Amino acid sequence: MSSGVGARPAKLHLRGGRIVTMNARRDVIQADMTITDGVITAIGPDLPIPAGATLIDASRMTLIPGLVQIHIHLCQTLFRGLADDLLLLDWLKQRLWPLEGAHDGDSLATSANLGLAELIRGGTTTIVDMATVHHTERVFQAIADSGMRAISGKCMMDVGDGVPETLMETTESSLAESIKLLDAWDGFDQGRIRYAFTPRFAVSCTDGLMRQVAKIAAERGTYVHTHASENLDEIALVERERGMRNVVYFESIGMTGPHLILAHCVWLDAEEMAILARTGTRVAHCPSSNLKLGSGIAPVPEMLAKGISVSFGADGAPCNNNLDGFQEMRLASLIQKPVHGPTAMPAALTFELATLGGARAIGQDDRIGSLEVGKRADVVIIDLTGLHTAPATETNVYSQLVYAARSTDVRVTIVDGRILFQDGKVQTIDEAAVLADVPKALARVLQRSGVDEIPLGMASPVAIT
Numbered sequence: 371m372s373s374g375v376g377a378r379p380a381k382l383h384l385r386g387g388r389i390v391t392m393n394a395r396r397d398v399i400q401a402d403m404t405i406t407d408g409v410i411t412a413i414g415p416d417l418p419i420p421a422g423a424t425l426i427d428a429s430r431m432t433l434i435p436g437l438v439q440i441h442i443h444l445c446q447t448l449f450r451g452l453a454d455d456l457l458l459l460d461w462l463k464q465r466l467w468p469l470e471g472a473h474d475g476d477s478l479a480t481s482a483n484l485g486l487a488e489l490i491r492g493g494t495t496t497i498v499d500m501a502t503v504h505h506t507e508r509v510f511q512a513i514a515d516s517g518m519r520a521i522s523g524k525c526m527m528d529v530g531d532g533v534p535e536t537l538m539e540t541t542e543s544s545l546a547e548s549i550k551l552l553d554a555w556d557g558f559d560q561g562r563i564r565y566a567f568t569p570r571f572a573v574s575c576t577d578g579l580m581r582q583v584a585k586i587a588a589e590r591g592t593y594v595h596t597h598a599s600e601n602l603d604e605i606a607l608v609e610r611e612r613g614m615r616n617v618v619y620f621e622s623i624g625m626t627g628p629h630l631i632l633a634h635c636v637w638l639d640a641e642e643m644a645i646l647a648r649t650g651t652r653v654a655h656c657p658s659s660n661l662k663l664g665s666g667i668a669p670v671p672e673m674l675a676k677g678i679s680v681s682f683g684a685d686g687a688p689c690n691n692n693l694d695g696f697q698e699m700r701l702a703s704l705i706q707k708p709v710h711g712p713t714a715m716p717a718a719l720t721f722e723l724a725t726l727g728g729a730r731a732i733g734q735d736d737r738i739g740s741l742e743v744g745k746r747a748d749v750v751i752i753d754l755t756g757l758h759t760a761p762a763t764e765t766n767v768y769s770q771l772v773y774a775a776r777s778t779d780v781r782v783t784i785v786d787g788r789i790l791f792q793d794g795k796v797q798t799i800d801e802a803a804v805l806a807d808v809p810k811a812l813a814r815v816l817q818r819s820g821v822d823e824i825p826l827g828m829a830s831p832v833a834i835t
């Protein structure tokens with residue numbers, strides 16, 4: 371593996387700007403910021419510019435902690451728009467699994483770079499990713515080179531109806547490959563990259579594999595990232611095969627706890643909610659994906675009221691179809707209001723879940739999630755002076771950020787003190803080269819996959835009368 375992204379400026383000075391600190395007092399202040407070797411070393415008015423510092427003029431801009439998205443599939447970005455308007459299990463069996471299984475290392479790298487560039491442009495600075503079954507080292511290398519902060523892991527699948535041969539592995543090989551990747555990548559670049567065991571979901575993993583994952587993850591202190599209770603058909607399958615519901619099953623094999631991240635949790639019963647609350651298990655809420663796949667509306671206000679950790683994720687491009695953290699915030703708030711009334715999911719709370727809450731969910735709130743002296747510098751500079759965000763008042767910054775801002779308002783993205791996006795360009799990824807690779811990579815994958823390349827809506831037109 372290469373050493374990843376290039377050197378960071380030793381000193382970075384952000385001059386001026388309104389800083390949304392997300393510190394304990396939730397201060398929003400007009401100040402300068404100095405970053406030294408990737409760490410925020412000073413915040414205050416009229417700070418001296420350190421000698422030799424790289425200077426960014428942030429006056430008239432707003433500085434926020436970078437967005438943390440705890441459920442992403444970089445491996446699927448290449449399949450945006452190729453799996454629309456399908457039921458979850460059909461979406462997986464007819465489209466996603468054959469496509470993922472047809473990836474080669476280069477197409478996977480292209481998919482990851484496409485996703486990373488979109489995320490970096492949109493102000494996301496940390497992701498929890500689920501890679502596919504094979505070639506996962508290419509996803510890690512793309513993350514390393516991009517400068518993104520990430521937890522990722524190879525997808526694990528050793529059983530399941532409709533799983534193509536290209537994704538099916540033995541229990542032993544799935545574990546062996548996961549441990550090899552864990553040893554190679556966990557802690558890379560001073561902990562910027564971490565490994566998570568990533569069984570896809572209970573339906574595609576044997577009980578033996580799940581139990582081994584729970585055991586090894588506990589021994590190694592490693593996160594586990596999987597899907598649960600997204601859809602009623604999936605829950606019925608798990609109940610038939612394991613004799614219990616998802617969260618009860620995870621509890622029974624010793625997998626629940628603060629190191630377990632469960633994507634979706636749309637359909638939970640009272641017992642499952644109680645387990646999540648008691649064990650500190652993390653929930654990744656994916657509102658766009660839940661809406662597009664018709665899964666339902668996750669009971670987020672109820673989960674929060676019970677003290678359950680909830681943060682957000684865009685999921686994959688084929689079920690969203692963007693990786694836009696600002697859209698996820700806006701939707702996460704809006705979709706609860708018809709159910710719970712307009713006071714549910716207020717802007718300040720929603721912004722917290724997308725930043726500090728996400729950092730807390732992955733056990734990194736001592737390093738990231740707020741803009742405070744001593745924290746790693748994951749900083750997004752956003753322009754809230756546009757027509758669609760005016761007016762700015764003394765008190766409406768969270769409203770601007772959650773309800774009005776767009777990912778295209780981001781001007782600069784900094785992760786670990788490195789400038790990843792500036793002057794309209796992702797600095798660490800050759801975006802033009804990635805875009806040029808996309809059709810070639812997709813053509814290879816489609817040819818191997820056997821998936822009809824005509825989008826479903828085009829293949830079976832419905833006459834409008």
Ligand SMILES: [Zn+2]
Nearest residue numbers: 597633685686
């Ligand atoms: Zn997912």
